[in-house]
Amino acid sequence: MGVMIKTVRAGIFSFAAGVSLLVVAAPCAHAAGMPQLDFKNPLVTGQVIWGAFIFLVFYLVLSRVMLPRVGRVLEDRSARISGDLEVARAAKHDADNAVAELQHARKTAMAEAKANLQKALDDEKRNTEAKIQEIKERLAAEIAEAESKVAAEKQRAFAALTDIAVETTQELVSRVTGVRPAPALVATKVENVVAERVA
Amino acid sequence: MAGGSSIDVLGQFELHSVFGGLGDALHFSQSPVYMMLAVVLVLAFLYFGMRPAAVVPGRFQAAAEVCYEFIRNMAIDTIGPEGASFFPFIFTLFFFILAGNYLGLLPFSYTFTSHIAVTFALAMMVFVLTVVVSLKVQGIRFFAHFMPAGASLALAPLLIPIEILSFLSRPVSLSIRLFANMVAGHVMFEIFASFVIMLAGFGVVGDVFAIGPIAINVALVALELLVGVLQAYVFAILTCIYLREAVAH
Numbered sequence: 001m002g003v004m005i006k007t008v009r010a011g012i013f014s015f016a017a018g019v020s021l022l023v024v025a026a027p028c029a030h031a032a033g034m035p036q037l038d039f040k041n042p043l044v045t046g047q048v049i050w051g052a053f054i055f056l057v058f059y060l061v062l063s064r065v066m067l068p069r070v071g072r073v074l075e076d077r078s079a080r081i082s083g084d085l086e087v088a089r090a091a092k093h094d095a096d097n098a099v100a101e102l103q104h105a106r107k108t109a110m111a112e113a114k115a116n117l118q119k120a121l122d123d124e125k126r127n128t129e130a131k132i133q134e135i136k137e138r139l140a141a142e143i144a145e146a147e148s149k150v151a152a153e154k155q156r157a158f159a160a161l162t163d164i165a166v167e168t169t170q171e172l173v174s175r176v177t178g179v180r181p182a183p184a185l186v187a188t189k190v191e192n193v194v195a196e197r198v199a
Numbered sequence: 200m201a202g203g204s205s206i207d208v209l210g211q212f213e214l215h216s217v218f219g220g221l222g223d224a225l226h227f228s229q230s231p232v233y234m235m236l237a238v239v240l241v242l243a244f245l246y247f248g249m250r251p252a253a254v255v256p257g258r259f260q261a262a263a264e265v266c267y268e269f270i271r272n273m274a275i276d277t278i279g280p281e282g283a284s285f286f287p288f289i290f291t292l293f294f295f296i297l298a299g300n301y302l303g304l305l306p307f308s309y310t311f312t313s314h315i316a317v318t319f320a321l322a323m324m325v326f327v328l329t330v331v332v333s334l335k336v337q338g339i340r341f342f343a344h345f346m347p348a349g350a351s352l353a354l355a356p357l358l359i360p361i362e363i364l365s366f367l368s369r370p371v372s373l374s375i376r377l378f379a380n381m382v383a384g385h386v387m388f389e390i391f392a393s394f395v396i397m398l399a400g401f402g403v404v405g406d407v408f409a410i411g412p413i414a415i416n417v418a419l420v421a422l423e424l425l426v427g428v429l430q431a432y433v434f435a436i437l438t439c440i441y442l443r444e445a446v447a448h
Binding site for chain 2: 033034035036037041051052055058059062063066069070071074077082120156
């Protein structure tokens with residue numbers, strides 16, 4: 001590309017130089033030479049002075065007013081873009097934090113609920129066990145009481161049975177023999193018989 | 200511009216004083232008028248382009264911003280971090296030359312960059328600036344550049360004059376490059392345009408053949424649009440390169 005442009009430029013230049021030489025040499029060309037090289041013409045040097053002044057004004061306006069204005073717009077834009085990016089990044093950070101907090105809270109709540117449930121179940125179990133134990137004890141006590149009552153009743157009945165047996169025996173003996181045996185003797189006999197039976 | 204059958208290609212570069220006697224007294228020709236026009240156009244482009252100062256730019260503002268960023272990047276990429284302080288100067292230089300080159304492409308207009316006095320003045324301004332900056336930044340070490348590092352001392356009598364000569368020829372090459380490109384382009388315009396008028400003298404056949412030079416001139420406008428921006432760019436980038444050498448420690 002560079003070589004091509006250079007070639008084109010060289011071509012143009014040599015062509016122009018050739019044409020210029022021809023024209024300068026041509027008898028009918030009324031210019032004695034290039035007007036650009038006519039340095040005796042005050043206009044040629046005058047444009048340099050004017051050009052310097054205009055260039056200076058151009059430079060001052062550009063460097064003091066115009067270019068800073070363009071630069072400010074570009075800076076504002078990049079500042080705004082980076083600011084927006086910053087805000088977005090902060091928002092994402094906040095959102096991430098919120099999600100993490102939420103997950104943490106959920107985990108904690110789940111663990112707490114599980115613990116509560118377990119505790120309730122344990123309590124219930126303990127209560128039930130205690131009640132069952134209590135009922136068992138009461139029943140056992142009642143059973144024991146009833147048994148002791150039955151035993152006492154039995155004792156009493158047995159004791160009464162002996163008396164009845166002694167009286168019956170006395171009555172029988174007196175009916176049969178007409179003699180009323182001594183109660184102590186009858187009692188001893190009956191007790192012996194009972195003892196034999198039981199044995 | 201074509202007087203009779205002769206071709207006056209250089210008449211277009213002649214200066215005429217404008218505004219009558221006042222212009223005569225102040226040596227004010229059409230050249231400063233076009234310089235002012237160029238400056239006003241560039242400033243108006245920037246002013247109206249940047250007036251919305253929108254965060255999301257429109258086409259006009261985007262164009263102004265592209266110009267700003269193009270020159271700024273060129274200055275900073277080429278010169279280095281110090282380029283930011285030279286950026287307004289490079290911008291002024293580039294757009295002064297570009298506007299001058301492009302204004303000259305309008306019919307009946309004048310190209311102030313086709314005058315060696317103007318381009319040499321611009322080149323000398325760059326040259327003096329680089330010398331001043333070099334002396335300010337590097338001090339006396341600036342003169343060490345005229346002896347390339349690593350070269351044997353025996354070659355010094357040969358190398359130092361060559362280096363000094365190449366350094367001094369910078370403003371010459373810088374100014375002649377721009378001047379010659381502009382002159383060449385406008386001379387060719389004039390020649391082919393004159394061919395059209397000459398051919399018009401040959402009746403219908405001439406009218407038909409005149410299409411050729413017109414087509415060439417249309418193509419030349421396209422070429423000159425390229426040359427105009429290219430020469431402004433070359434002038435600006437060479438200034439950047441000279442300034443980089445000046446600020447290098």
